Amino acid sequence: MRKLRYLDLSGAGFTGMIPYQLGNLSDLDILSLDVTYLHRMATPHLASKSSSPLWYAVRRTPAHIIVLSSYSPDVKYTHQWRWVRGELKRVEREKTSWLIVIMHVPIYNSNVKHYTEGESMRTVFENWFVKAKVDFIFAGHVHAYERSYRISNIHYNISRGDRYPAPDKSAPVYVTVVYEDFDGDPVGCDYDNNICLYLLSNMH
Incomplete structure (x- = not known):
């Protein structure tokens, strides 16, 4: 103790x-x-015409940032699916230098314990992300920093042998951010002064 x-x-x-x-x-x-953070912090979901505070968009020139929920239904015709489809249509790339997506579970990562956990979201949204030319997708969950080249798996066809991600200039760069250090302490703790910083995205 x-x-x-x-x-x-x-x-x-x-x-x-x-x-x-x-x-x-x-x-x-x-x-x-x-x-839960929903009781502590309001999200701007109503301003982005979202039906849930778990997914929403923020426009900050020159960036259009879309936040998705990895743990909400995302298959065809669900609320999140319909909202993402509509939100991507609202993106004006000629006015938007950066199109960024944030989610909890990474679509791509190399951790054997978390490998393919984001597969359901990938199969639903990756085609749209490539078509919209999303610049970055930030995720957490894995607790290890990773960054990919621009890759996609939208041509997946195991009968042809196309079953691995391939370089794709229109695809996003995938970034998995670190939440904890190697000792398991929250980010930015100064125990001498009783100060501890946590990421607001609650990535654990």
């Missing part, structure tokens, strides 16, 4: 005062009683 540095009680439904004994039993620096 003395080595405990971080305690997450966000799913415990804990209410009331934090027992002072907790501080005496451990070197606890961080106690999380958070609820």
